[in-house]
Amino acid sequence: MSIRLYYHPYSRAAGTIWALEEAGVPYELKVIDIMKGDQKSAELISKNPMGKLPTLVDGDVVVTEASAIALYLADRYAPGRLAPALDDPKRGTYLRWALFAPSVIEPAVMAKGGDWTVKEIAAGWGNYASMIAATESAIIGKRFVLGDDFSMVDVVLGGTLRFMLGFNQIEARPEFVAYVERLDERPAYQRAEAKNMAMRKELGLK
Structure with missing residues (x-):
């Protein structure tokens, strides 16, 4: 087993479990106690100078940032199944919405929630209303972002929407709710959620 995920169930690494389960590769978890600040340990800083989770080590390769890890896993372990081929016209749509999420x-949700004052022309995220409309356009009238075919972009975009809907950070538009409900039916997601719940219990977390 070469893949190790530095992980805590109350971090973005919880979503990376879903990506790993979709990829169908064996992995081990290295639990990092973020409550004690262990993400800033010398061991993790040596791999991820930000001292954040998730951090994934695959042999000699280190990948950080949840969306980058998901895309890496799809390209490395599930090309053509979870990631469109390099010459597939869907590749552009796939990358577009995967990077749109983070x-x-x-930032648009954070700006709205924090009442940030920014110049829209200078902010890469534009404004909240435009973000909502754009996000809806990615899935409206479709089962998944790429149509009928599930891909890793749904883990990234769908995972973002699920989290924000769960904490009432984004408006519960019918398209968003229905999309997340479809994703919740996936066996890989259910396995991931079971693992996260089991780890919370093991660590004595609610």
Whole structure:
């Protein structure tokens, strides 16, 4: 087993479990006690200078940032199944919405929630209303982002929407709710959620 995920169930690494389960590769978890600040340990800093989770080590390869890890796993272990081929026209749509989640959805939601004052023309995320409309356009009238075919972009985009809907950080538009409900039916997601719940219990977390 070469893949190790530095992980805590109350971190973004919880979503990486889903990506790993979809990829169908064996992995081990290295639990990092973020409550004690162990993510800033010398061991983790040597691999991820940000001292954050998730951090994935695959042999000699180190990958950080949840969306990058998900895309890496799809390309490395499930090309053509979870990631469109390099010459597939769907590749552009796949990358577009996978990167949209962390670079536009997240900061737009934070800006709205924190009442940030920013110049829209200077902010890469534009404004909240435009973000909502754009996000809806990615899935409206489709089962998944790429149509009928599930791919790793659904783990990234869908996982972001699930989290934000769960904490009432984004409006529960019918398209968003229905999309997340479809994703919740996936066996890989259910396995991941069971593992996260079991780890919470093992660590004595609610």
